[in-house]
Amino acid sequence: MLNTKQIVVVALVVVLMGGLLVQPIKGLVDKEKGTNQANTEESASSMYTLKSVSEIAKQSINSSLSQDISAIEAHVEKAEGEQKIKLLEQLVVKWDDVAKPIPQGFIYQELAQLSPKFEYWLKAGEAFRAGYTNQQDTVMAAELNRFAIEAYEKAVELDANSLAAKTGLGAALVTGSNNPMAGIALLREVVTADPKNVEANKTLGLFSIRSQQFDKAIERFKTVVEVKPDAESYFYLATSYEKIGLKNDAIAAYQKSKEIAADPTLSQYIDRQIEALSK
Structure with a gap:
């Protein structure tokens, strides 16, 4: 979920109709080809590894926790087989405790390579x-x-019926492949099977905003806030209402976003939006 500052930045982008959120579909399709692509086998040559991202992440945690993690990492380097798997599972818990998902992704990726389980690939993707x-x-x-994308694809291969894996893959393809429509197709498949799926509806809603289909975005975010209301989704709902001229609905949704977020920075921005809509 976006934090308050990020929501405000997105808000400004939406209002100005200038950034990624409202970039035309062609802009997504024509992204630089060096960006993520599905069905690649280039992971091993990536400039990012568990070791490199771990060092970066350690810079933002306290020294005691950093030392604990380094100690486990040292044991992992020497371990093999089941012992290595157990140590990696301990390590991923340590990173989870400090809310650092990037090292977790690399650990789950390594776990899945050692023991190719659906759960490991799904968690790596997430x-x-x-x-x-x-x-x-x-x-x-x-x-x-x-x-x-690679992790979710592996998860789907192991369980073709997993809506969680399909949702994740769809979202990742939309944001990071040269074929976002393949991701949209997957997400639509998910909402056909589970019309109230929060993540799939949210991603489809954002894509609708990006393509300036605000009526479709409204339906998606109405579903999201019905199932799992949050400040971010109410904000996008309000923005979509505003774009098609439904001022009273936009004000009501902005007020909900403000109420849930309870953050002064976001509140100030929303107050300005409401004031403008009330004129």
């Missing part, structure tokens, strides 16, 4: 997706997105 979402380093975001 962690990579969490890592690239709102990632400021665009090069890292592209690589994490590619890793997410």
Whole structure:
């Protein structure tokens, strides 16, 4: 979920109709071809590894936790087989405790390579997706997105009926492949099977905003807030209402977003939006 500052930035982008959120579909399809692509086998040559992302992540946690993690990592380097799997599972818990999804993604990826289980590949995809979402380093975001696609594809291969894996793969293809419509097709498949699926509806809603199909975005985000209301979804719902001139609905949704977020920075932005809509 976006934090308050990120929501405000997205808000400005939506209002100005200038950034990724409202980029035409052709812009997504014509992204630089070096961006993530499905069905690639380039993971081994990536500039990012568990070791490199671990060192980056350690810089933002306290020294005691960093030392604990380093100690386990040292044992992992020497371990093999089941012992290595157990140590990696301990390591992923440590990173989960400090809410660092990027190292978790690489650990689950390694676990899945050692023991190719559906659960490991799914968790790798989820962690990579969490890592690239709102990632400021665009090069890292592209690589994490590619890793997410690969992990979700492996998960779908192991369980073709998993809506979670299909949702993740669909979302990752939309944001990080040269064929976003393949991702949209997967997400539509998910909502056909599960009309109230929050993640699939949210991603489809964002894609609708990006393609300026605000009426479709409204239906998607109405479903999301009905099942799992959050400040971000109400904000996107309000923005979509505003874009098609439904001022009263937009004000009501903005107020809900403000109420749930309970954050001064976002509240100030929403107050300005409501004031403008009330004129």
